[in-house]
Amino acid sequence: MDDLIAEFIAETREMLAGLAGEIVAWEAAPADRARLDAIFRFVHTVKGNSGFFDLPRIKALSHAAEDALAAVRAGEREPDAKLVSAVLAVIDRLGELVQAIESGEAVPSGDDAALVAALSADAAVPVAAPAAPAAARAPVRSVRLPVELLDRMMSGVSDLVLARNELSRRLRERGGAVEVDACFDRVSASIADLRDAITRTRMQRIDNLFSPLPRMVRDLGAETGKDVALALDGGDVELDREMIEMIRDPLTHIVRNAIDHGIEAPAARSAAGKPPAGALCVSARQTGNQIVIEVSDDGRGIDAEALVRKAVAAGTLTPERAARLGPAERLALVFEPGLSTSDEVTELSGRGVGMDVVRANIERIGGVVDIESRPGQGVRLVLRVPLTLTIIPALTIGAGGQTFALPRSAIEELVRLDGAAVRIESLAGSRVATIRGRRLPVLSLAHLIGREPAGGGETLIVLKPAGGGVYALAVDVVHDHEELVVKPAAPAVMAAGLYAGTTLADDGRPVLLLDPPGIAARAGLSLHRRDIDDGAAVPEAVDAAQAPPCLLFRTLSGAARLVEVAAVERIDEVPESAVRATAGRLHVAIGPTVLPLAGCGAEPPRRAMRVMRLTDGVCEIGYALDEVVDIVRPAGTVLPAAAPGEVRGVILHAGEQVELLDLHWLLACHAPAAAAGAAPVCVLPAGDPWMQTILRPLVERAGYRVAAAGEAASPDLVIASAGEEPAAEGAALLRVRACAEPAGEDDDSIHRYDRDALMAALAAVRGGR
Amino acid sequence: MSALLLLVRLGGERVALPATDVEGVVELEGVTPVPGAAPHVVGLSALRSRVVTVIDGSASIGGEPCRSRRDAVVAVIGGHPYALLVDGVEDVVAASGEPRPLPGSLGGGWSRVARAAVEAEGDLLLLLDLAAIVAGPAAEAA
Secondary structure, three states: HHHHHHHHHHHHHHHHHHHHHHHHHHHHOOHHHHHHHHHHHHHHHHHHHHHHHHOHHHHHHHHHHHHHHHHOOOOOOOOOOOHHHHHHHHHHHHHHHHHHHHHHOOOOOOOOOHHHHHHOOOOOOOHHHHHHOOOOOOOOOOOOOHHHHHHHHHHHHHHHHHHHHHHHHHHHEEEEEEEEHHHHHHHHHHHHHHHHHHHHEEEEEEHHOOOOEEEHHHHHHHOOOOOOEEEOOOOOOOOEEHHHHHHHHHHHHHHHHHHHHOOOHHHHHHOOOOOEEEEEEEEEEOOOEEEEEEEEEEEOOOOOOHHHHHHEEEEEEOOHHHHHOHHHHHHHHHHOOOOOOOOOOOOOOOOOOOHHHHHHHHOOOOOOOEEEEEEEEEEEEEEEEOOHHHHHHHHEEEEEEEEEEEEEEEEEEEOOOOOOOOEEEEOEEEEEEOOOOOOEEEHHHHOOOOOOOOOOOOEEEEEEEOOOOOOEEEEEEEEEEEEOOOOOOOHHHOOOOEEEEEEEOOOOOOOEEEEEEHHHOOOOOOOOOOOEEEOOOOOHHHEEEEEEEOEEEEEEOOEEEEEEEEEEEEEEEEEEHEEEEEEEOOEEEOOOOEEEEEEOOOOOOOOOOOOOEEEEOOOOOEEEOOOOEEEEOOOOOOEEOOOOOOOHHHHHHHHOEEEEEHHHHHHHOOOOOHHHHHOOOEEEEOOOOHHHHHHHHHHHHHHOOOEEEOOOOOEEEEEEEEOOOOOOOOEEEEEOOOOOOOEEEEEOEEEOOHHHHHHHHHHHHHOOO | OOOOEEEEEEOEEEEEEEEHHEEEEEEEOOOOOOOOOOOOOEEEEEEOOOEEEEEEEHHOOOOOOOOOOOOOEEEOOOEEEEEEEEEEEEEEOOOOOOOOOOOOOOOOHHHHHEEEEEEOOOOEEEEEHHHHHOOHHHHHOO
């Protein structure tokens, strides 16, 4: 809070200093509308801020001055000398009060009522202009610097870094003396520190902007009797300090407006069928060259017709022109000075000033404000401000022999391709990675930029760009984590659609910052199906209503068939010679493995083909196919097959009859019997979703084949919830309980998340079999 | 007083650039390519801790790429610094007269980037528009 007060004081002082000239000019020409507006905005801003800081005197004074000036703005009152002196007196008093707060002195005593009374139109006595503020000024602890100076410092330090690198190279070439090297290292370290410090002087997390909001929303909600749930997102986006200051006011105004005019009272909301608490969402994200700040509410929206009526009534819009305005233009009237849809004047947002201030401030920093409103459903305001100078944490990577940077905010994880955690397969020409059960499309950065990947192991970077959707980017090498100063790239560079900006690496070479959403778009990755199979990662997929993703393929005879993606281990291309009728049936050799082959007749097909490997987790078979068509989620009714066989039914997909593979039948018929017998069998209760989705993979990893109760003749292990007594018939019994503590002395159950104990028990049963 | 012109060789011609638009003439060291960008965008280069976008002036007018990858004219256009590769930089001279309208037909990509004809040192030269060169051929098609 102290920071915020300091900010408020600094800001107010700065505005006062800037206003001094305006005030004198206004005194000379009270009819000057521009001066009047400037002074009005000052008192309006001070009023808003003081309300937030609980500074009642400042608030009362500024509110009174605002009222008087608003009357002048509305043309209800002439700006006469008396009013000018009264306003000046108020402004001087505001200066004194702010000064007092800053220096921690006692607030100057004095009755503000006289000043307020002097503002009213029928005040009899003009106030005497007060004496100049007291000369005793407290020492100021902070300094406000022009940002140009910081820019110059920044550029100076960058030059220093480049010179240091040059020097370092020369020193290495000559093989300098030890003491010179030590000295150079010191210089080097100081330069790094300096660069760091100067960089930081300009940057702030946008959190600084967001942190006052919860309190403000709470207070405003309490004042207006409204219930508001605030959601904040993206506070870790870093933004130029100057930008933050420029956005602070507009954001405050927008949030105030949303609560005051947008969100309805709880009763009205309930009547409209909305939840009683209004939802207000403030989020920030970096996209390309911009920071996008979005404020949305689910309130009543903006009445565009009322805006038009007001504008016509105020004379800023002719009725003829009004008739020609499109919906967006009508809505844009909200940014015109002096217009508001709210008929009542409230203490909070006043008269809908603010929106013109909002737009003025955002446009001054080269930004844009967009507004969308849906009557009865809410308003969404989007501020886009340029990323003139931001520092972002980035990962530098190499692909096709060139270094690039990736914003770390978009990176979910790094996965080395040679690790066991990931498998890559080819589906219809594009690569798909399976990382811990999740399938993601893979893009090769080197291919994307028209180069060849360097040999050696690739690394997958799982990217989750803002706006959802996940994909994996394959790069040749990962260099380092770095904090980079990103500058906007020239339009000719941005036109490539792959980059978000440029930066200089420590060695002084330019580096391109990649734009993860742009890469996805460039690669033609469907934004809606970037996550090919998020079923494994999302527990809701257990819900039977959602069909599991299926692979649509054509068999060697041309029939369209579907198989659950989860059962497909991988797909390989095999030559004709790989398939042989051996040991009484067809087998296919893929690398070192030989698998029983289904999907074709008894004779080996005389052609090259693709073979997908189907698995139930224990045994594996091959299934011959011609081509993979797509991955789909089939919807509709399954018409069961007449007789059991490799097809369990028919479903209509995209107007075509498609057969569904019967995995159970296939595996039962083709899976090598020995493999099934080799694995110990574990019985899990079929109806327990936790057991089936969470525990089952663990059990299978431990080498068990999982069966439902009654399905396996002689299970080796039966797992049950604590307290249940299943038929174990000579099998070991393992009970798992939901609570962490055992129920009593003789409770031999294991806590369901005690992974070590579970694995130990599973291993013990298997070993003792 | 006549305008100052920077005379450069580009695409086999001697042409003039408005000297007031030009920040300086440099020799580039090392260019980072920008994969996926238009052909006339050679890449990025660092110039006194600034990242400049390197444009091949000759490729922009539809000619062969510049032979030299070093001589470049630096200019700030639309707030972005650019380095324009040319085949050679000759001199800064004063124009001996006002710019004149272009002669009727110009070949190749010249008509897109030429702003006027201007006389200097007794020759009639094309006065080129830096922004048009930087924008490249695609800008016109769009």
